[in-house]
Amino acid sequence: MNERRQLLSAGQCDRQMIDRLFSLTDLLRQKRRTDAVFSCLRGQTVCLLFFEPSTRTRLSFSLAVHSLGGRTEGSEAAGSCSSAAKGETIEDTMRVLESYGIDAVVIRHPQRGIMERAAGATALPIINAGDGDGEHPTQALLDLYTITRLVPKARKTIAFCGDIKHSRTIRSLCRLLSAYDGGTGGVRLIFCSAPQLAPDAELTGMLDTAHLDYEITDNIADALRQCDVFYQTRVQQERFANGQDGMQAAQTVADHFSLSMDRVCRMKPGAIILHPLPRIGEIDTRVDADPRAKYFTEQTRNGLYVRMALLVWILRPDFKTGLPWCLGSELN
Ligand code: NCD
Numbered sequence: 001m002n003e004r005r006q007l008l009s010a011g012q013c014d015r016q017m018i019d020r021l022f023s024l025t026d027l028l029r030q031k032r033r034t035d036a037v038f039s040c041l042r043g044q045t046v047c048l049l050f051f052e053p054s055t056r057t058r059l060s061f062s063l064a065v066h067s068l069g070g071r072t073e074g075s076e077a078a079g080s081c082s083s084a085a086k087g088e089t090i091e092d093t094m095r096v097l098e099s100y101g102i103d104a105v106v107i108r109h110p111q112r113g114i115m116e117r118a119a120g121a122t123a124l125p126i127i128n129a130g131d132g133d134g135e136h137p138t139q140a141l142l143d144l145y146t147i148t149r150l151v152p153k154a155r156k157t158i159a160f161c162g163d164i165k166h167s168r169t170i171r172s173l174c175r176l177l178s179a180y181d182g183g184t185g186g187v188r189l190i191f192c193s194a195p196q197l198a199p200d201a202e203l204t205g206m207l208d209t210a211h212l213d214y215e216i217t218d219n220i221a222d223a224l225r226q227c228d229v230f231y232q233t234r235v236q237q238e239r240f241a242n243g244q245d246g247m248q249a250a251q252t253v254a255d256h257f258s259l260s261m262d263r264v265c266r267m268k269p270g271a272i273i274l275h276p277l278p279r280i281g282e283i284d285t286r287v288d289a290d291p292r293a294k295y296f297t298e299q300t301r302n303g304l305y306v307r308m309a310l311l312v313w314i315l316r317p318d319f320k321t322g323l324p325w326c327l328g329s330e331l332n
Pocket of ligand 1: 056057130136139168169234236276277278
């Protein structure tokens, strides 16, 4: 990790950092259930700047900051309601936030590479909440946390389905898995999609470098039968240069790669179904009641705890050694 604690890419995380973050997440999850009120971010302000739509990421960051005793400022429609709409650069916006004494900035933006530009213009910690079709490292952290806690097997198969090519959550999760399991043989990946939505060379190159075992297929029945984790995604229509192609891709996923009750019945009993959400029809709503469906329960909820842990890690530099630091009243 960098000297300055921040999170621009999942590629910055190593196994030790991930393990520490997840131990802290366990603790926060346990304590919050007992209604403990934390104050470790008292006096700190986190700015949430969202230039693209968001429900879960923005709300859970906001809740996470408040649960830790901090304050939030910012804009949920920064693309149209901040000075960006007048042409202000991200660099100038960062300089302004720094002069107000903000402590960290969470940014979502449609453009890849914007996080590095923001981080280059300020000493403030930047957290990437999604940059175009680039990365979404905090989603990847909550996905990996959910997988490790719900599927504790030493060897597991994760199947990714839907629009793999444009998914920043899959890209970041693969980076994280490379750091977490690369070369250990602990994980096998199956990418299941129509050819036009398959992983690109950037993603497969990264998996090859990390020596992760993977397969690319269009056979959803096989993927469902083999997997311990089925990770479904929507077609990212906003990432297509031509709207017609996006609509066609969505139809292909609806026709051949969606999750129906029939298909879920072929999965292992202990497998889990994840989706970063929003769901746009690629999982039948009847699947929601299946005990394997975790997208509206553990997965979403863990987003709050993982983001709380990340904020503690970034904004409390005295959090160096993980669990012992935050045991008992020291968290307050
Ligand atoms: C994802 C995103 O924004 O990349 N959603 C999320 O943050 N939970 C996935 C998506 O929009 O399809």
